[in-house]
Amino acid sequence: MNILITGGAGYIGSTVANLLLDRKHKVSIIDNLSTGIKKNIPDRSIFYKCDISDKKKVRKILKKKFDVVLHFAAFTNNDESIKKPKKYLINNYKKAKFFLELCIESNIKNFIYSSTAAIYGNNKKRIKENQKTSPLSPYAKSKLKLEKFFFKKKKDINFIILRYFNVGGIEKKLRCGFNINNNTLISNLCRSVINEETFFIYGKSHNTIDGTAIRDYIHVIDLAKIHFEFSKKILKKKYSDVFNCGYGKGISVKKMYNIFSKVSKKSPKVIFKGKRKKDISVSISDITKLSHEIDVNYKKAKWLDLAKTSIDWYRNNKEN
Numbered sequence: 001m002n003i004l005i006t007g008g009a010g011y012i013g014s015t016v017a018n019l020l021l022d023r024k025h026k027v028s029i030i031d032n033l034s035t036g037i038k039k040n041i042p043d044r045s046i047f048y049k050c051d052i053s054d055k056k057k058v059r060k061i062l063k064k065k066f067d068v069v070l071h072f073a074a075f076t077n078n079d080e081s082i083k084k085p086k087k088y089l090i091n092n093y094k095k096a097k098f099f100l101e102l103c104i105e106s107n108i109k110n111f112i113y114s115s116t117a118a119i120y121g122n123n124k125k126r127i128k129e130n131q132k133t134s135p136l137s138p139y140a141k142s143k144l145k146l147e148k149f150f151f152k153k154k155k156d157i158n159f160i161i162l163r164y165f166n167v168g169g170i171e172k173k174l175r176c177g178f179n180i181n182n183n184t185l186i187s188n189l190c191r192s193v194i195n196e197e198t199f200f201i202y203g204k205s206h207n208t209i210d211g212t213a214i215r216d217y218i219h220v221i222d223l224a225k226i227h228f229e230f231s232k233k234i235l236k237k238k239y240s241d242v243f244n245c246g247y248g249k250g251i252s253v254k255k256m257y258n259i260f261s262k263v264s265k266k267s268p269k270v271i272f273k274g275k276r277k278k279d280i281s282v283s284i285s286d287i288t289k290l291s292h293e294i295d296v297n298y299k300k301a302k303w304l305d306l307a308k309t310s311i312d313w314y315r316n317n318k319e320n
């Protein structure tokens with residue numbers, strides 16, 4: 001396959017790029033390096049330092065005739081989006097829409113879009129794809145708006161929307177990964193156990209077993225495999241659909257802390273702080289639909305490996 005990846009210098013896009021290259025597919029990457037890391041970009045890929053809204057450059061790149069476009073490029077910081085909603089609307093929706101229109105104009109037919117479970121808002125039960133959406137943050141709203149754009153274009157293109165729950169871990173060879181300076185739970189846990197710094201938990205009065213928020217964390221390598229399977233499938237079946245991507249299992253912040261503590265053999269001090277604005281208490285996927293479509297076979301959530309590889313990645317990158 002000849003694949004174009006937007007946001008391929010980022011955490012998930014680069015992991016997918018490496019997996020596709022390992023399986024002998026051709027990968028081109030568009031990234032403006034706004035949050036991405038240069039060292040994430042695989043040498044074996046063709047890299048274009050380019051904004052997705054750069055009409056001239058994008059049109060030239062699209063002359064290459066790609067089988068599938070995997071669209072990852074976006075700003076992803078939920079908290080920042082509350083302070084700067086316009087920044088998210090412009091980048092994640094307006095620029096992305098513009099880019100997709102250029103792709104459609106260039107006769108590209110197949111797309112896979114990285115959406116998010118944040119579009120569902122708060123939920124007690126496992127979330128199915130047909131659940132009513134209720135995005136709380138401007139980030140989630142911008143991601144949902146682009147989903148709607150895809151549906152509007154259903155006559156002209158095939159698309160698979162993948163709604164990721166939470167993502168963690170690093171691919172086995174530690175060739176690429178997350179930006180260690182970001183503010184996600186996984187980065188914060190790595191920072192805390194490696195530097196032996198206090199770990200802050202936001203909210204201890206969520207309506208959950210231990211009072212801390214519950215999320216469904218999927219290992220990035222499993223997510224990369226999902227992209228590979230759907231890239232093949234969309235080419236063959238030429239269809240459009242939406243799938244949740246998670247393990248269908250929840251883990252609380254406190255339990256994740258315990259896992260990181262066990263793996264690193266460090267127990268940094270924990271301080272509880274107030275709940276963050278627009279924070280969701282529980283978010284767990286129902287992956288029945290996904291497991292009927294592709295062979296996922298997640299017998300056990302791979303949280304131990306997620307913690308181990310994340311810590312290794314953080315340590316390596318802190319030293320470099």
Ligand SMILES: NC(=O)c1ccc[n+]([C@@H]2O[C@H](COP(=O)([O-])OP(=O)(O)OC[C@H]3O[C@@H](n4cnc5c(N)ncnc54)[C@H](O)[C@@H]3O)[C@@H](O)[C@H]2O)c1
Pocket residue numbers: 006007008009010011012013030031032033034035036037050051052053071072073074075076091095114115116117143164165166167168178179
């Ligand atoms: N990480 C998660 O847990 C998670 C969960 C749900 C959904 N997602 C979605 O997955 C996708 C990838 O997330 P990630 O964690 O890899 O983020 P990331 O920040 O590591 O990667 C995003 C990449 O997009 C690039 N980019 C942003 N705007 C661009 C633009 N206008 N033009 C060109 N490049 C641009 C950045 O430089 C970066 O390399 C995003 O769309 C995000 O919404 C991520």
